[in-house]
Amino acid sequence: MIHQLVQKIQKLQxxxxxxLDPMLSYVPEAEKKKAFAEYGETLEGAAQAIWQFNKEIIxxxxxxxxxxxxxxxxxxxxxxxxxxxxxxxIDYCKSKGLIVIGDVKRGDxxxxxxxxxxxxxxxAAVGSQKIPVFDEDFATVNxxxxxxxxxxFLDVCREEDKGVFILVKTSNPSSGEFQxxxxxxxxxxxxxxxxxxxxGESCMDGAYSNVGCVVxxxxxxxxxxxxxxxxxxxxxxxxxxxxxxxxxxxxxYFNKDGLGAIVNSSRGIIAAYKQQAYAAYGPQHFxxxxxxxxxxxIADINRIF
Amino acid sequence: MIHQLVQKIQKLQxxxxxxLDPMLSYVPEAEKKKAFAEYGETLEGAAQAIWQFNKEIIxxxxxxxxxxxxxxxxxxxxxxxxxxxxxxxIDYCKSKGLIVIGDVKRGDxxxxxxxxxxxxxxxAAVGSQKIPVFDEDFATVNxxxxxxxxxxFLDVCREEDKGVFILVKTSNPSSGEFQxxxxxxxxxxxxxxxxxxxxGESCMDGAYSNVGCVVxxxxxxxxxxxxxxxxxxxxxxxxxxxxxxxxxxxxxYFNKDGLGAIVNSSRGIIAAYKQQAYAAYGPQHFxxxxxxxxxxxIADINRIF
Numbered sequence: 028m029i030h031q032l033v034q035k036i037q038k039l040q041x042x043x044x045x046x047l048d049p050m051l052s053y054v055p056e057a058e059k060k061k062a063f064a065e066y067g068e069t070l071e072g073a074a075q076a077i078w079q080f081n082k083e084i085i086x087x088x089x090x091x092x093x094x095x096x097x098x099x100x101x102x103x104x105x106x107x108x109x110x111x112x113x114x115x116x117i118d119y120c121k122s123k124g125l126i127v128i129g130d131v132k133r134g135d136x137x138x139x140x141x142x143x144x145x146x147x148x149x150x151a152a153v154g155s156q157k158i159p160v161f162d163e164d165f166a167t168v169n170x171x172x173x174x175x176x177x178x179x180f181l182d183v184c185r186e187e188d189k190g191v192f193i194l195v196k197t198s199n200p201s202s203g204e205f206q207x208x209x210x211x212x213x214x215x216x217x218x219x220x221x222x223x224x225x226x227g228e229s230c231m232d233g234a235y236s237n238v239g240c241v242v243x244x245x246x247x248x249x250x251x252x253x254x255x256x257x258x259x260x261x262x263x264x265x266x267x268x269x270x271x272x273x274x275x276x277x278x279x280y281f282n283k284d285g286l287g288a289i290v291n292s293s294r295g296i297i298a299a300y301k302q303q304a305y306a307a308y309g310p311q312h313f314x315x316x317x318x319x320x321x322x323x324x325i326a327d328i329n330r331i332f
Numbered sequence: 333m334i335h336q337l338v339q340k341i342q343k344l345q346x347x348x349x350x351x352l353d354p355m356l357s358y359v360p361e362a363e364k365k366k367a368f369a370e371y372g373e374t375l376e377g378a379a380q381a382i383w384q385f386n387k388e389i390i391x392x393x394x395x396x397x398x399x400x401x402x403x404x405x406x407x408x409x410x411x412x413x414x415x416x417x418x419x420x421x422i423d424y425c426k427s428k429g430l431i432v433i434g435d436v437k438r439g440d441x442x443x444x445x446x447x448x449x450x451x452x453x454x455x456a457a458v459g460s461q462k463i464p465v466f467d468e469d470f471a472t473v474n475x476x477x478x479x480x481x482x483x484x485f486l487d488v489c490r491e492e493d494k495g496v497f498i499l500v501k502t503s504n505p506s507s508g509e510f511q512x513x514x515x516x517x518x519x520x521x522x523x524x525x526x527x528x529x530x531x532g533e534s535c536m537d538g539a540y541s542n543v544g545c546v547v548x549x550x551x552x553x554x555x556x557x558x559x560x561x562x563x564x565x566x567x568x569x570x571x572x573x574x575x576x577x578x579x580x581x582x583x584x585y586f587n588k589d590g591l592g593a594i595v596n597s598s599r600g601i602i603a604a605y606k607q608q609a610y611a612a613y614g615p616q617h618f619x620x621x622x623x624x625x626x627x628x629x630i631a632d633i634n635r636i637f
Contacts, residue, residue: 173506
């Protein structure tokens with residue numbers, strides 16, 4: 028799967044992923060009104076508003092980017108109707124040829140992690156049937172529980188040609204509380220990075236491994252060290268744009284071949300029409316605003332090569 | 333919410349929670365056949381089999397225990413139909429007066445963690461409405477991302493009188509890979525434990541805090557240290573029974589008042605009929621086997637006081 032992602036990145040010259048993390052406050056009033064008129068101010072109404080919002084954005088950007096990253100929490104907060112739209116969004120993106128990274132940050136032990144791996148990347152065994160479930164192409168995974176929690180994901184990655192991005196160093200201000208703690212003089216996230224490299228060895232797919240990692244754009248020096256610890260792992264880089272990461276900070280995340288990293292922007296793209304730079308589009312043309320923001324982001328990131 | 337849990341534990345003399353982690357392989361053949369006959373070998377069929385299995389078990393044990401802990405992964409693996417049954421299970425347990433601990437192990441940053449907190453413990457704001465979503469009473473939370481990821485859960489706990497159990501030291505064999513790493517001579521899980529105690533200060537509810545923690549039964553010495561680091565936090569203890577934890581190992585997890593811990597068993601209860609000790613019930617009486625196993629577990633744990 029990582030090989031497919033690399034090929035799409037190269038073809039489009041766009042090491043970029045758009046985070047589909049819709050908040051109701053991003054959805055223009057007119058769209059919300061329409062959804063609430065049909066379904067009421069209910070979980071169904073909220074889910075419908077988000078679905079229409081997503082669809083409009085995807086229709087405007089699908090040809091520019093290799094991948095999207097829906098954040099399941101933003102759907103899960105609206106319960107079953109929200110999760111129905113999460114699945115609909117995955118399927119719609121795949122129908123447009125986009126690679127889908129499910130930002131689910133799951134992680135548990137043994138059979139429980141196996142259940143998550145099946146639910147997101149694999150196939151559920153029901154009687155004599157094997158049935159794909161949410162069927163993302165990649166999923167993000169939390170490593171706090173150690174190898175037991177990761178192994179079932181690796182098994183599914185191998186069986187189904189899927190991939191994972193394992194949290195190593197997250198982009199948030201308090202990520203250092205535990206991740207930066209020094210263990211024999213080295214921060215914990217480096218140990219996690221070493222494990223990622225090790226886990227990835229059994230999941231190679233071309234020049235890179237189907238086991239990637241997440242390292243926030245807000246810590247470029249750490250990015251450089253982690254790049255060298257995990258040379259075969261793609262780095263999914265959140266934190267560009269709205270969270271403060273700048274293009275020049277991103278260079279250390281890439282390998283010399285110009286590959287090895289894919290940069291995420293969520294709010295900066297999907298709520299572009301709310302920013303001064305794209306305000307002229309107005310809420311009625313929010314999809315076009317998102318397209319303009321994607322084009323700007325790709326140009327901005329390509330400046331560093 | 334923790335106060336309600338403590339009262340139920342005292343009333344029933346049962347510091348015990350039953351994990352509702354159904355695997356299809358636990359469901360007796362006859363029940364599976366019935367569900368597949370109605371819904372086919374589909375995700376709906378699997379979900380129906382699990383729902384009937386859960387209901388039968390709940391009907392046989394609800395009066396003996398204060399709480400249940402459904403493991404969402406086991407439902408999520410069957411997609412939307414599975415998650416519908418997760419919600420149905422929560423509602424059914426609550427209708428029986430059981431306290432529900434959603435074993436979701438969610439954790440992300442800022443607005444994303446807030447979305448999880450809303451989805452599981454709070455109310456979604458849709459237009460002028462505030463709508464409960466999955467509406468568990470407690471949720472388990474992963475701390476790897478630090479305070480940013482925890483704070484939104486604490487806010488919801490205060491607003492809605494709900495609670496969390498934060499992973500400190502998990503029960504699985506590889507939990508030590510990261511959790512046991514020494515930071516200034518002390519294992520990381522102690523640092524996490526100190527944070528749990530600190531986070532819990534703003535969420536007191538009677539003698540205990542709505543911020544509890546998870547510490548596996550498989551590490552009693554660590555349990556003792558963590559007990560003293562987090563005197564006001566309830567410890568949710570997985571790993572009893574099937575995972576190898578024994579009653580005598582559990583004493584360090586309790587405070588001198590006989591409170592402070594609640595012990596989970598999943599497979600040991602819900603798949604009791606598959607064990608030699610309860611095989612006489614046969615698959616057709618699996619609910620009664622589970623009841624017998626709960627009674628034995630309560631007696632076993634009460635031996636230590």
